[in-house]
Amino acid sequence: MKKLLVAAGLMTASLTAFAEAPGGPGCGWGNMLLNGQKGLPMHLLATITNGTSGNNTFGMTSGTNGCSVGGTLTYGGKSMIDLSSIMDEFSEDVARGHGDAMTTIAVALDVQAEDRVVFNEVMHENFTAIFTAEDMTAEDVMVNVLAVMKSDSRLAKYAA
Amino acid sequence: MLFRYVVFIVGIFLNFPILAEPVVKSSSAIYQQKAIALSLANDPLWLALIHYYPATFSSSGFKSYVDDAGFFLSVSGETDPQAELLTTINALFAAVTQPDEHAICRFPYRAKWIQEQLGISANDFPDVSCTDYQQWREQVNAVKASLIFPAAYLNSPSSMFGHTLLRFDPADVDSGSDWLSWALNFGANINMEDNSLFYAYRGLAGGYPGVYNMMRYFEKIKEYNYMENRDMWEYQLNLTQDEVDRMLSHVWELKNINFDYYFLDENCSFRLLELLELVRPESRLIEKFPLATIPIDTVRAVIEEEFVARRVFRPSEALVLNERIHGLNDDEKRLAKALAEDATLLDDEPFLSLSDDRKGEVVQVAYSYARFEQRKVARDTSMAKRSFQLLQALNKTPSKPVSVPVPAAPDLGHKSSLLGVGGGYQDDRFYSRLTYRYNYHDLLDRIEGYQQGAAIMAGRLDYRHYEGGLGQLERLDVIDIFSLSDWNLFMHSPSWRVQAGYERVMVGEENRDGAYQVNAGVGLAVAPMAASKIYSLAEARLEHTSIQKAFINTGVGARLGYLWYADWGTQQVEASGTYFLDDSYRARLDIKQNWVLGTQHALRLDAGLEFVRDVESPFIEASYRFYF
Numbered sequence: 191m192k193k194l195l196v197a198a199g200l201m202t203a204s205l206t207a208f209a210e211a212p213g214g215p216g217c218g219w220g221n222m223l224l225n226g227q228k229g230l231p232m233h234l235l236a237t238i239t240n241g242t243s244g245n246n247t248f249g250m251t252s253g254t255n256g257c258s259v260g261g262t263l264t265y266g267g268k269s270m271i272d273l274s275s276i277m278d279e280f281s282e283d284v285a286r287g288h289g290d291a292m293t294t295i296a297v298a299l300d301v302q303a304e305d306r307v308v309f310n311e312v313m314h315e316n317f318t319a320i321f322t323a324e325d326m327t328a329e330d331v332m333v334n335v336l337a338v339m340k341s342d343s344r345l346a347k348y349a350a
Numbered sequence: 351m352l353f354r355y356v357v358f359i360v361g362i363f364l365n366f367p368i369l370a371e372p373v374v375k376s377s378s379a380i381y382q383q384k385a386i387a388l389s390l391a392n393d394p395l396w397l398a399l400i401h402y403y404p405a406t407f408s409s410s411g412f413k414s415y416v417d418d419a420g421f422f423l424s425v426s427g428e429t430d431p432q433a434e435l436l437t438t439i440n441a442l443f444a445a446v447t448q449p450d451e452h453a454i455c456r457f458p459y460r461a462k463w464i465q466e467q468l469g470i471s472a473n474d475f476p477d478v479s480c481t482d483y484q485q486w487r488e489q490v491n492a493v494k495a496s497l498i499f500p501a502a503y504l505n506s507p508s509s510m511f512g513h514t515l516l517r518f519d520p521a522d523v524d525s526g527s528d529w530l531s532w533a534l535n536f537g538a539n540i541n542m543e544d545n546s547l548f549y550a551y552r553g554l555a556g557g558y559p560g561v562y563n564m565m566r567y568f569e570k571i572k573e574y575n576y577m578e579n580r581d582m583w584e585y586q587l588n589l590t591q592d593e594v595d596r597m598l599s600h601v602w603e604l605k606n607i608n609f610d611y612y613f614l615d616e617n618c619s620f621r622l623l624e625l626l627e628l629v630r631p632e633s634r635l636i637e638k639f640p641l642a643t644i645p646i647d648t649v650r651a652v653i654e655e656e657f658v659a660r661r662v663f664r665p666s667e668a669l670v671l672n673e674r675i676h677g678l679n680d681d682e683k684r685l686a687k688a689l690a691e692d693a694t695l696l697d698d699e700p701f702l703s704l705s706d707d708r709k710g711e712v713v714q715v716a717y718s719y720a721r722f723e724q725r726k727v728a729r730d731t732s733m734a735k736r737s738f739q740l741l742q743a744l745n746k747t748p749s750k751p752v753s754v755p756v757p758a759a760p761d762l763g764h765k766s767s768l769l770g771v772g773g774g775y776q777d778d779r780f781y782s783r784l785t786y787r788y789n790y791h792d793l794l795d796r797i798e799g800y801q802q803g804a805a806i807m808a809g810r811l812d813y814r815h816y817e818g819g820l821g822q823l824e825r826l827d828v829i830d831i832f833s834l835s836d837w838n839l840f841m842h843s844p845s846w847r848v849q850a851g852y853e854r855v856m857v858g859e860e861n862r863d864g865a866y867q868v869n870a871g872v873g874l875a876v877a878p879m880a881a882s883k884i885y886s887l888a889e890a891r892l893e894h895t896s897i898q899k900a901f902i903n904t905g906v907g908a909r910l911g912y913l914w915y916a917d918w919g920t921q922q923v924e925a926s927g928t929y930f931l932d933d934s935y936r937a938r939l940d941i942k943q944n945w946v947l948g949t950q951h952a953l954r955l956d957a958g959l960e961f962v963r964d965v966e967s968p969f970i971e972a973s974y975r976f977y978f
Binding site for chain 2: 275285323
């Protein structure tokens, strides 16, 4: 698997919150976890013709939910794919300690196969540290995930 | 140096590129002549690359499916393969100004193919590095591809017959990165300001342009498995690395390019067949679909043409939830449902008295069910709070993954079209009958590969030939959809049906007449046992006959039925009646039995009664059904 998380040269790591959500306003990273996502009624309209709603994407940027084109999503100075739309599923997987969304986050963070079990355990045990409130954003979640990884000896290297 | 600079400046002012042009022109002119001598413009691969199809009213005999000036380098390219080829050759040799916009970077498949066909040395082309294209290829990073089939979904017109898309995978996709693979979807680019009726109309009539989109596969998993509760079937293709490379280089050429989009034929599935046939021209995929392109039929064609290595099942969230619900006893089910609606019950005795393992199962069902319900509406703060409390509880209890039994794959189901021959007896007359159905599946057809309680038919014809020579059209349905959803403690989806067409009915006590009619109903269904359903619907009907006084006769009615699925076939008992505003009524009882003889063969028996006032007309019919 190609490294999806690429060190961005001279920028130093910083885990402080960003003034604006990565990718710009309207990008999925600012979506609140467990809250405020558009539901099925809106979705139904968009599926009538298997269509997409004007947001013409071709995988050129990481985002498909309104993230700014050409801009790079960054966390702690690293560019990253937009995982905000699977934060719901990720929260469930972390709560119970298994699931595809958690595996996906691990792969996106370049956690190697031999460390995935540790990743799952550490995430599961630190659920309350990662998910602190129901109205946190996907961005807050990522910041907490990286902080938890940094404090674990096996996972620190993936969050550095 | 100074001289060149001056000439360059002069060139700009004259808008005439002096320096590079003489060399360039001679190269491209030589290769253009070679292309003409080789009749390269008529090469099937060139025709496929520009998406030409034979068109009667085009002077060249061809027209492209592409409806976008940005795709053609020649102004007459849309209808002239030769002009497009010659202009492309010229463009490949053109001086480089913006590298990413140069023909070599914009149309990499065309460039490579022309280079190979004409024996052009790579050094002859201008030196250009395609940054955008290379970045995109690195990001997509694919060596394998899968054809993805999200199963039929009756509640969306575009998905009633299923949908297909492609997924591009890296080498190590099996190690858990499949959610991050790239999905390629062809669909209409819709205008969100239109209302939904307009969508449906424009989707059918071709009012929206069709475009390819690429997104991470998890966006598609969310859309189908989570939002629409559709199972997904993934058909891993046996494409070689070279075939995947070539396909992607053509996909790049289609970036932001508009096609005409038609719901019935030039749809998602047709476009994907084009891509597959482009990299394996010897396969005969497109010629199998002269008319409409039904997604599952294209999956079967792709299997027949030996593209498929293996099949993977990805169950919908609803199916996973159902499997977990089945693991609970009745008390636990009620508790899980109550918890989903009120998380404070986590602190009460019934929940606290459960063993740790059972707590885990109950909380998991409660959380999954809460999310399942919340996906249907815009979420509010109290929902979010409840979900979060359940998540915290889930975190403190043990959890086991659940595995869903894999159902029969949709490609193993009976084929979409049907021909039936048989005979019957009604009103003291014998008749022979012929049935033709364009597509797709009725409630009694062999269930393997289809969903229980989901029927959809477009274009169904019944013809009766009575003894003595009278031939009569008995039925011509344009559309007939019946969607039965189990109503239970957790699931509260209504059942519904809609049907429109022509049918012969009893009108008055003596007469039968042809009725142009549309009827629809809504109600609910329950599953008293596994593989059975009892349903009841309230209905409304509009019809026109030549006998009735009113031009349009309006009626209200009811329908009650029982459906049972067994290995050897399906059984249905159904009673229905309609009361019309002119104080007439009509009712019928049907007992139907379908015996499965093989995947594409069945026997069907239908016996029953038609009633009008004091008159009853019993009938019995039997037919052999062949699916093709």
